[in-house]
Amino acid sequence: MQVHVSTFWTPKRGSTQQEFEDAIWVGPDGSSDGEIQLETLTVAIADGASESMLAGRWARSLVASFGTTPDASAGTDGFLAAYQTAVMGWDQQLSFYLADRAARGSPLHWYEEPGLGRGASATVATMQLRGAEQDIGARWTASGLGDSCIFQVRDEAIVLSFPIADASEFSYQPPLLCSRGIDQEVVRTHLCLCGGEWVAGDTFYLATDALAAWFLTSVADGRRPWEPLRDLDTVDADSDFPDWVNERRDNHEMSDDDTTLIRIDAIRED
Amino acid sequence: MYSTEISRSSPTCFVFLIDQSASMVDNIGSGEGQRKCDVVADALNRLLSELCIKCAKEEGVRNYFHVAVIGYGATVGPAIIGPLTGRDIVALSEIASSPARLEARLRKVPDGAGGLVDVEVKFPIWVDPLANGGTPMSQALTRAQTVVSAWLTEHPTCFPPVVLNLTDGESTDGDPTAAAAALCRMASTDGDTLLFNLHVSSDASAAVSFPDEADALPSQYAKLLFGMSSPLPERMRTYAQQQGHKVSDRTRGFVFNSDLTSVVQFLDIGTRASDLR
Numbered sequence: 001m002q003v004h005v006s007t008f009w010t011p012k013r014g015s016t017q018q019e020f021e022d023a024i025w026v027g028p029d030g031s032s033d034g035e036i037q038l039e040t041l042t043v044a045i046a047d048g049a050s051e052s053m054l055a056g057r058w059a060r061s062l063v064a065s066f067g068t069t070p071d072a073s074a075g076t077d078g079f080l081a082a083y084q085t086a087v088m089g090w091d092q093q094l095s096f097y098l099a100d101r102a103a104r105g106s107p108l109h110w111y112e113e114p115g116l117g118r119g120a121s122a123t124v125a126t127m128q129l130r131g132a133e134q135d136i137g138a139r140w141t142a143s144g145l146g147d148s149c150i151f152q153v154r155d156e157a158i159v160l161s162f163p164i165a166d167a168s169e170f171s172y173q174p175p176l177l178c179s180r181g182i183d184q185e186v187v188r189t190h191l192c193l194c195g196g197e198w199v200a201g202d203t204f205y206l207a208t209d210a211l212a213a214w215f216l217t218s219v220a221d222g223r224r225p226w227e228p229l230r231d232l233d234t235v236d237a238d239s240d241f242p243d244w245v246n247e248r249r250d251n252h253e254m255s256d257d258d259t260t261l262i263r264i265d266a267i268r269e270d
Numbered sequence: 271m272y273s274t275e276i277s278r279s280s281p282t283c284f285v286f287l288i289d290q291s292a293s294m295v296d297n298i299g300s301g302e303g304q305r306k307c308d309v310v311a312d313a314l315n316r317l318l319s320e321l322c323i324k325c326a327k328e329e330g331v332r333n334y335f336h337v338a339v340i341g342y343g344a345t346v347g348p349a350i351i352g353p354l355t356g357r358d359i360v361a362l363s364e365i366a367s368s369p370a371r372l373e374a375r376l377r378k379v380p381d382g383a384g385g386l387v388d389v390e391v392k393f394p395i396w397v398d399p400l401a402n403g404g405t406p407m408s409q410a411l412t413r414a415q416t417v418v419s420a421w422l423t424e425h426p427t428c429f430p431p432v433v434l435n436l437t438d439g440e441s442t443d444g445d446p447t448a449a450a451a452a453l454c455r456m457a458s459t460d461g462d463t464l465l466f467n468l469h470v471s472s473d474a475s476a477a478v479s480f481p482d483e484a485d486a487l488p489s490q491y492a493k494l495l496f497g498m499s500s501p502l503p504e505r506m507r508t509y510a511q512q513q514g515h516k517v518s519d520r521t522r523g524f525v526f527n528s529d530l531t532s533v534v535q536f537l538d539i540g541t542r543a544s545d546l547r
Contacts, residue, residue, distance in 0.1 A: 012540075014278035019329065050540020054328055097328075110392040111322040111331055111366050121543040172538045175546055182546050190546060209541075256275050257540065 001131025001138065002037045002267045006233050008241035009260040013249065021048030021056035022208050022260040025067030025126075035267070042067050043262055044126035045148050047208040049176055050257075053112060057093060058120030058179045061086045066126040073128045073141040079191055080184055082126075083177055090120075090179040119180035123148045125163070125206060129198065129264070138266075140204075141195040145187065147174040149212035151205040152198065153226045158219055159202075163192035167216040170209055204264040205229060210257035214248060229263060271461040272503035274429040276334050276539050282429040283336045283359065283421045284321065287410045288314055288397060289437035290343030295401035296438075298527060299474035306470045307399035310436040313468060313530060314339065314397050317434065320534040322366040322394075331366040334539045338417045339396065342410035344403030350396045359417055369394035407441035411449035418456050418463055430461045432537070434530065435498075436468045439491030450498035461503070466523030467495040468530040477528040480510050482520040492526050499524040506536040 005027070011020040025044040026032045032041075044063040048055025065086040071078030094116070101107065108116070123146025132138045142150050144163045147170055152160035164170065175190040198204075203226065207215060218225035228244065231237045239247070241261070248254035276282050294307035318337065325332045338359040341349030348356050352370025373393045381387040418431045433453060456463045475488035480502065484493040499522040502510060507517045513532055515521075523533070 012277065013280075019327070047541070049543045051324060052543035053326065055543075109326075109330075109366070110369075110372055110394060111319075111326040112328070113392070114323050115326050115543075118543060121541075123541075172540070173542050173544055176541070176543065178543075178546065186546050256277055256279075 001039065001041070001129065002035065003041060003129065004035050004265040004267055005033050005041075005043070006263045007033055007261070008232060008263075009258070010242040010245050012256050012258050013246075015258070019056070020258055021050070021059055022046065022258045023048070023056065023059035023063045024260060024262055025063035026262060030064060030067055039131055041129045041264075042073070042126065043206060043264065044124065045206045045208060045260060045262055046122045046124040047146070047148050047258070047260070049121040052118065052121045053115035054094070054097065054120045054179075055122060057097070058090070059122040061089060061093060061179075062122055062124045062177060063126075065089070066124055073126045073143045075143075075193065076188060076191060079143045079193075080187060083187065087179060087181040119178045121176035121178045122146075123174055123209070124177060125150055127204070127206070129204075138198050139195065140198050142193070144192050145175050145177055145190050147209040147212065149207050149209075149215070151207070151215060151226070152196070153203045153205070154199070154201065156224065158226075160194070160196060161216065162194045164212065164216065167213050167220060170213040174209070198266055200266050202266045203230065206262040206264075208258065208260045210255040210259045211245075211261055214254040217253075229261060232261075232263070272430065272505065274427065274458070274460040276429045276537060278333050280428055281334055281336055281425070283338065283418070283431045285414045285417050285431060285433040286314055286317065286337070286339045287414060287433065287435040287437070288339065288341050288349055289405060289407070290341045290349065290400040291403055291405035291438075291440075291442070292343070292401050293405065293438055293440050294343075294399075296472050298470050299472050305399065305401070306438050306472070307401040309470045310468070311397050311399040313436055315393070315395055316531050317534060318365055318396055319394055320531055321362060324534055325362055325539060326366070331363045333361045333363050335362045336360065336421070337362060337365050340410055340413050340417070341397075341400065342406050343400060346406055346409045346413050351398055352396065354396070359421070365396065369396050370398075371395050404442035405437070405440050406443040407435075407437060407446040408443045408449045410435075411446055411453050415449070415453050415456060418453065422456060422458055425458065427459045429537075430458050431456075431463045432533075433463060433465045434468065434533065435465065435495075436470070436530075437495070438471055439469050439489075439495050445494075447494070447498055454500055462500070464500040464503070464523060465498060466530065466533060467499045467525075469495050469524065469526045471527055473527075475526070478526040479528045480515045480517060480521050481524060482518045482522065487526065496522055496524045502536075505538070509536045
């Protein structure tokens with residue numbers, strides 16, 4: 001299996017790069033990009049909730065766990081195992097954070113305590129691509145909770161929109177995974193699973209909510225949102241990703257939110 | 271309308287008007303003998319606290335909002351005490367970092383075994399109870415116009431300013447309706463200024479939250495304040511409904527002897543961290 005992976009991100013206006021609260025994971029080490037030749041490729045994307053403390057850290061913990069837990073995209077058990085791993089590691093992360101604050105002589109303020117008590121929250125979506133084997137075609141599986149989305153485009157048409165298919169479904173209150181842990185039955189209620197086939201020439205786009213909502217709105221309007229996304233980081237690009245996103249924000253086409261894209265091009269071998 | 275995203279690059283402002291007149295020394299009709307001045311000071315401190323917590327991130331409180339607190343009683347003017355005394359409008363991060371003091375209060379929280387247990391929490395104080403002089407509500411609303419006007423000049427495209435008036439409604443400088451209407455006509459490109467009223471009363475009638483008609487309200491003061499209050503924009507109505515309030519397109523931002531802290535949750539600053547159910 002040979003794919004080309006490109007990643008793009010930009011914080012919401014007024015935020016620094018350190019305040020960015022989306023997270024991505026690509027490949028075995030989490031930071032693969034460019035041309036990749038593997039039997040399987042796992043990618044994950046997460047979006048920390050604005051109204052939660054340490055949301056960026058939690059999003060990074062989630063993608064690391066979902067990117068390395070076997071079968072996290074293949075079914076409910078794998079998803080729950082990945083989530084549980086992240087939850088179990090959170091207390092240690094929180095301890096490190098508090099120790100660092102203490103070491104820097106920066107104790108918690110009164111306004112931080114309620115948020116830390118409530119825990120951090122984020123959406124997550126993950127997928128695994130598997131190459132063709134003997135009589136079995138190339139397959140993919142995906143799992144997600146919340147409004148981070150995966151789109152599959154083939155021959156200038158969208159063939160998959162997961163887990164949201166209509167831009168009207170986006171809101172300020174998506175389902176979220178909390179670092180305190182959530183009853184497994186509740187997670188099962190909101191968990192979305194999907195799978196299918198892919199062929200050389202397909203492109204997958206994993207996007208956090210602002211970009212995903214723009215993508216689906218564009219599709220509904222009869223446009224081809226994958227065209228500018230396909231051109232990013234190529235000679236055909238009109239601008240780099242942050243400028244391109246800012247232009248859409250200026251035109252009120254896209255929410256001003258942390259914005260992330262993973263693009264996976266399945267390379268034709270001809 | 272009322273759809274501009276509130277962010278640090280596009281903040282909005284909250285103006286709190288707090289009645290500090292002599293009549294506020296009387297007890298509220300419902301509850302356990304609390305003075306009205308204690309109720310409104312407590313409500314305001316909780317509103318400011320909730321705003322700070324809503325905007326708190328690990329590097330500090332983000333300035334999605336700027337805040338003015340205007341007291342009206344013997345005088346009309348800035349009412350915050352402590353390090354911010356005398357300031358007209360203050361960034362939320364300064365509000366968060368500069369309460370006059372932190373009190374320890376007990377809050378009941380689930381004990382994990384189906385019961386409740388008291389835990390001590392820090393409760394910041396920016397305003398103390400005060401009850402002195404008349405109730406110059408019209409003057410206060412006019413003062414709010416000055417603050418809002420200056421804000422809108424600097425931020426013409428912002429989410430419209432929100433003015434919260436905490437009072438017993440017994441204005442002594444004439445009918446405040448015209449001043450309220452003038453305030454509500456001040457607009458950004460995203461809509462008119464919103465005026466909400468918290469009415470604390472010695473009347474023992476049942477508490478009312480976000481009504482859609484004045485007929486059932488218990489007094490002329492309640493009806494006057496209801497009439498001055500802005501209709502809730504659609505998205506706010508949705509949040510009010512989610513909190514269990516019965517709403518219609520005539521629902522107004524008015525509560526009678528009830529809690530107005532929920533208004534903070536009507537404003538969107540990004541993805542909410544609500545519990546998954």
